[in-house]
Amino acid sequence: MRKIFVLFLILSFVGLMSIGFSAKTVRVGIVYDVGGRGDKSFNDAAYAGLQRAIKVLKVEGKDLEPGPGGANREELLRTLAEQNYDLVVGVGFLFTDAITAVAKDFPKVKFAIVDGVIEGLPNVSSLVFNEHEGSFLVGVVAGLMTKTNVIGFVGGMDMPLIHKFEVGYKAGAMYVNPKVKVLINYIGVTGEAFKDPVKGKELALAQYKQGADIIYHASGASGEGVFEAAKETNKYAIGVDSPQSWIMPDRIITSMLKRVDVAVYETIKDVKEGKFKSGIRVFGLQNNGVDYERTKLLPLGVVQKVEQIKKEIIAGKIVVPYDDKTFEEFKAKYLKK
Template sequence: MLQNRYGRLAAAVLAGSMLMGAAACGGSEDSSAKPADGGSSSAAAGGGKGAKVGLAYDIGGRGDQSFNDAAAAGLDKAKGELGLAETKELEAGNGETEAAKEERLRLLADGGYNPIIAIGFAYSGPLKKVAAEFPDTKFAIVDDADATGPNISNLMFAEHEGSFLVGAAAALKSKKDHVGFVGGVRVPLIAKFEAGFMAGAKAVKPDIKIDSKYISEPPDFGGFNDPAKGKTAAQGMFDAGADVVYHAAGGSGGGVFEAAKAAKGMAIGVDSDQAKTAASELQSVIMTSMVKKVDVAVFDFLKSYADGAVKSGAITYDLKAGGVDYSTTGGQIDDIKTKLDEYKQKIISGEITVPDKNS
C-alpha cells in the first residue's frame, strides 16, 4: 500500500479533471452479448437507484468525439433509465504513470463508488491491483481481458470484424485503389483494427495499396490525443495517392478529418458515428465510421449491477451480437450497403473469418 494515501489522492484529483457535463444519450441495450467461455459468475448486490457510479476515462476524456464519448453516452443513458444516485467522472492525462491511474481508481473506491468502470486497456494493471484491495466493489474494464478477478468484468469487442466492413467500404469507394490506416498507438488492440481493415479492403480488391502508420509507440500513449500528428500522418497518405483513410486514433482522428478535407479525399471514423460527433465543418468528409458500441457495454454492465446480476470475466460484443457495425449517416455509402451487408452476413455465419492480427 502506498504511503500517505490521501495526500496522493489529492494529487490524482488535480491530475484528472472531473467532467460532469451532459452529453447525448447513446445506443440501446443489447441483450444478445454473452459471457465468453470461462467467464465466471459473480452476482453483485443490486444497486438500483442507490448506486454511486465511478467512471475513469482514457486519455481525451468526455468530449473526444470518439471512444470516451461512447462510454459517456452509456453512462448518461443509465442516469436517465436506472436512476443512479450519484456519478463521478475522472479523466486520464497525457503521459501519466500507472501509479496515477491506480490512485484515480482508488479515489473512487475509497469514496464509496460502486460499481467502477475503467475505460481503456491502459487501466489493466492498475485496475487488477485496486480491485484486489476492494473485493466488495464491482469493477469493469473496457478493451482488456488481462485484468481478471472475481469482482472484474471485462467488456470486450470484435473490432476486427467491424473494421473488415469499413475496409471493404474503403476499397469499394476508392477511385485510386489506394487507401490508408492511421493508428493512435502501436498496441495489439489497435492492430486488430488494422488487420480487419486490411482484410476487408483486400477482400474487395486483392491488389489494393494500403498505407499504414502509427502516431506513437508505447509507452507513449499521446497518439490517442494529438490531432496535429494525426493530420500529418493522414496528409502524407493523401499526398502519396490515397483517397480514403481510416483512423483508429481516438482524439487524433480530428486531424485525419482535417487532412481529408484539405485533400478533397474521404475519411472513415471510429468508435462513434463520427459523421454526427465530429466538428460540423468536417462531418461531410466522413463517409462511414466503424461503430464500436461502448455505450451499450457500459449501460449493460450498469443495468446488470442494478439487477444484481453482474458476471465476472469476459463479455464479448461482436458483429453477431450487434456490438460493432458500420454507420450510414450522410448517405455516402448507400450505393454499396447491399454489398457490405453481404460481407456482414458472411462474417456472422462463419463463412468469413476475420483475422485479428496481420501475419
C-alpha cells in the same frame, strides 16, 4: 387491541425498511482514458453509456479524467472505491495494472475495464471487442468506394489492439477489391499517441499525397488531424468508435462503431439487476458490439454489399483476421492469387 396495534407498527416498520433497501441507488464511477471526455470518439462513447444508464436505469453517475499521461489513474479508481461506489469503470487497456491493484484491495466493489483483460478476480469484468469485424465492414466501404485503388490507415499506439483495426480494415478492402493498396502508419508507441492531432494530420497528408483517397483512423482524439487533412485535400476519411460523420459530413464517409456505450450500459444494468459477472465479455457483430455508420455519402449499392457481408460474418461464412498470422490464413482462403 394493543397487541394488534404493536404488531401493525412492527409490520409497517419492516415494510418501510424493505422499501428503503430495495430503493438503494446504484452508484457508478467512470475514469476516462488519455484524451478524456470530449474526444468525440472512445471516451465519449463510454460517457454516452453512463448517461443512458443515469436516464434509463436511474443510477447515480460520476466521471473523472486522469491528469497528464494518466499518471493518477490508480489514485482516481481508489478514490471511487473508497467512496463505496457499486461499480467502477476504467476506460482503456492502460487501466489494467491499476484496476488489478485496486480491485484486490476492495473486494466488495465491482470493477469493469474496457479493452483490457483481467482474469482471476471475482469482482472484475473485462469488456473486449471484435474491432476487426467492424473494421472489416469499413474496409469493404473503402475498397468499393476508392477511385485510386489506394487507401490509408492511421493508427494511434502501435500495439496488438490497434493492429486488429488495421488487419480487419485491409482484409475487408482486399476482399471486395483485390487491386487495392493500403498505406499504414502509426502515430506513436505510448498512450499519448491517442491525443496528437498534429501528428495525425501530418501522416494523413503524406498518405493522401501518395495517392490515398480514403483514410481510416483508429487513433482517438488524434483523428481530428486526419479529418483536417481530408478537408484540406478534398479527400475522404473514416471515423472510429463513435459515429463521427457529424464532425465533417462531406468528408467522413462512415465510421467503425465500437459500441463502448453498449458495453458500459449493459454492465451497469447487470450490476443494478444483481447479474454482474466477472471474466471476459466479448462484444462483436453478433451482439451489436461493433458496426458501421450509415451516412448520406454511402451509395445504396455499397450499403447492400456491406449488409450482405455483415450477415456472412455473423453466420461464420467469413472468418475475419485479427493479426498477421490470421491475415495470411485469410488471404490464402479468400483472396484469389
